[in-house]
Amino acid sequence: MNEHILVCVAWPYAKSSTHVGQIVGAYLPADTFARYHRMAGNHVLMVSGSDEHGTPILVDAEREGISPREFVARYHRQICEVWDKLGMSWDNYTETGTPNHYRITQDFFLTLYDKGYIFKDTMQSPYCPTDRRFLPDRYIEGTCPFCGYTSARGDQCDNCGHTLDPIDLIDAKCRLCGSKTSKLEMRQTEHFFLDLPKLQEPLAEWLAQGKEHWRPNTLAFALNWLKEGLRARAITRDLDWGVPIPLEGYEDKRIYVWFDAVIGYFSATVEWAEKQGTPEAWKTWWVPGQTEPPTRIYNFIGKDNIPFHAIIWPAMLIGYGNRNLPYDVPANEFMTMSGAKASSSRGNVIWTRDVLEQYSADTLRYYLSATAPEGRDTDFTFDEMIRRNNDELVAAYGNSVHRTLTFLQSKFGGVVPQPQDLSEADRAILAEVEHGFEQVAHNIEQCHMKDGLNAAMAVARAANRYLDEQAPWKQIKVNREAAGTTIYVMLQVLSGLRVLFCPYLPFSSQKLHGYLGFEGDVSKVSWKLETVPAGITLPSPAPLFPKLEVPAAV
Ligand SMILES: Nc1ncnc2c1ncn2[C@@H]1O[C@H](COP(=O)(O)OP(=O)(O)OP(=O)(O)O)[C@@H](O)[C@H]1O
Ligand SMILES: [Zn+2]
Known part of the structure; x- marks a missing residue:
């Protein structure tokens, strides 16, 4: 075996430490997969990083009264500590706040713009007169028009996974001051849009070919999305935190967090290549025709990330041109805590670092791997x-x-x-x-x-x-x-x-x-049975795993 396997793992928001739902959803399966393929003799590169942009971070940093930069630095550090303790075998774990990532995101933006896949338009956006600001994404909350979930956010419904525009929300309210729809204004603002309808056809072609190895749920979700017909999506926001728009006259706006986060898989590979002292080596992983057999890209994610990895990111790559598309998008269902999806924004979580303070990494890794929500939700x-x-x-x-x-x-x-x-x-x-x-x-x-x-x-x-x-x-x-x-x-x-x-x-x-x-x-070591030779002297062992006390029922 001498294959090239690029393991791309969802970028966690640097707005909290990581919880066990994220670990079981994306990180642990990716690490297991990468470790196996290395032992099997394949070339493996496993990349990810902390997602440092977006309104969830701004909302929380504002609440604490510190700068978003300070805020994300704290959580990036905490996330990295968990990776060490958990044994995540990253080849590059970086962050979206690097000059490299900014440069590459802006290049993606400009290339797609020049090729006609990004266009400018004005849109109506909710504005809170009390806070005197636009309310993009998580600054607004309301009822999902698709499933009726009452805490859907301006950019996505956590319950059914549909991506949304703030304008879609029913009975929306400002997350900052609580003002209801009646008090909010719709104001005109100019933004850039990813022309997904233009990319619908090549996407459909790609999704129709050789996807038998995809999980049925993931493929069905993506195909269903296509069937509904893709809509152009705003990929900039009225914010001052994020990657700046590389065009004059838009200094008060930033690129949308999801647009830049998925580019992270690519920019993290470029950064890895530079750190190695082989700056061209990223091409092996991302340019078609560089390896035989072709490089296989795997995107490990939880199911709420399917639209971005099975539709939007591939569309961006197709539009950009001459880039490898994901080979598989192994998306897990959710791990729940007492029946509800564990979510750092919603606070019902078990923090990985708390578990690792009491239990060994392998005890946690074993339990999470053995109960992984591969086909349906499971409870921790x-x-x-x-x-x-x-x-x-x-x-x-x-x-x-x-x-x-x-x-x-x-x-x-x-x-x-x-x-x-x-x-x-x-x-x-x-x-x-x-x-x-x-x-x-x-x-x-x-x-x-x-x-x-x-x-x-x-x-x-x-x-x-x-x-x-x-x-x-x-x-x-x-x-x-x-x-x-x-x-x-x-x-x-x-x-x-x-x-x-x-x-x-x-x-x-x-x-x-x-x-x-x-x-x-x-x-x-290699993926094979290696002999322990007769005649050598082995050291005294200690038990591999501790027997744990079952806590007394409360
Ligand atoms: N409870 C869960 N079960 C399985 N996968 C999860 C769970 N929570 C998060 N993930 C996955 O972990 C990855 C990183 O998650 P992310 O940083 O978006 O955290 P989150 O807790 O879902 O945040 P938020 O709720 O604020 O969106 C994503 O791919 C996500 O789908
Ligand atoms: Zn919904």
Whole structure:
């Protein structure tokens, strides 16, 4: 395998730390996918960054009385701390506030403008006479005309995912002073529009070709959007925070946050190439025909981001010209907290850094991967996380590791025994490991992360059963060589599990890597079963996972 895989992950708003809904929706599946592909020998680049523009940030910074620059710097730092603790293996995690990103966004804007895909027009925009300002996007709230959700915002409904214009909202009110529609004025303002109707046809053609590997929900959502007919969308705002419009006479306006955020996938690649000292290297990832097989771009997102990644961003790329389009847009459904979508704007969240203060990254990673909302929404509960840690991670995987390694220490002084002829059972469990390599790989390649984890877990369970059945603690009383063979085989199985779990659970894989006598970084090893040789001495192990206390019911 020598493919180029570009892993683009949704840009989190730098207006809060990250919550577990975002992690399970976009970041963890992307990281698992990137880690696997690196081990499988592919060229991988995983990029994202903090989205520092937009009205949600302005509203909150204003409320705190600090500058938006100060505000986003704080949250960018907090987000990066979580990435470190969680083990996100970014090749470049940047921010939209960089000169590089401004330059590239302005180039996109001008190119699309010159090619006739962006046009100027005047529009009616809600204006609050009390606050003396226009109310773009999140400055206004009202009822969604599509689904009736009462807290839809000026640019999108969080409930049904439709993108909106403020003018679409029913019974809208100003988020700053609470003024109702009756008090708001509609004022004339000039803006730039992305001419999506002009791009409808090439988009439809693209969506009609070779999308069998897309998740049905994502494709259906995109096709439905096309069927409704695309509307031109305003891509500038009456704001003073964001990327400036690169044309004279628009100094009091800025480019809309969503227009610049998606360009981040591209600008982050350019930044990566520059940091590497190979400034042209971005072309490998973004210019068609540079690699064989062609570079595959994956956009990992939650379902509310589908319109921007399956429609608007591809449309922008088509309009710009000579750029690779997404190969897949693996969008997850939502993780809910007590039934409601976890959302940082709405405050019903479990913060990742709070969880990581109490629990190991792998405990959280395991639980989130095992309950990922791939096909439908799932609910987060601490009880379930603890139960799965204890009943699955500890009982199946951790247990077989610990029993094998402590037995090796107590009966063989830590020296890997020389195996005798392998029995049918020995060969069967090794075959199961080999099969696990195929299964986990196949599932991750299809973006079925949950099935991939289940396949790895099936091998761990089989290993546990094998150990129970062979019972080396009994074998050793009658036949020391037979017990030695069982332990030898188990060490090979564990060597396999260390690799199979690595995309999901990098921290415990690293520990096991060391316990099995391997050196260096486990995420750099190849996707295959590597032998633990007889005769070497292995160090004393500690349990891979802690057994957790179930909190007393309240
Ligand atoms: N509860 C959730 N379940 C699954 N994915 C989610 C969830 N919340 C956010 N995501 C995804 O995480 C990524 C980053 O999210 P974003 O920064 O937009 O956070 P958010 O909490 O959804 O913010 P807001 O509610 O203010 O829009 C997006 O791709 C989004 O779809
Ligand atoms: Zn709606």
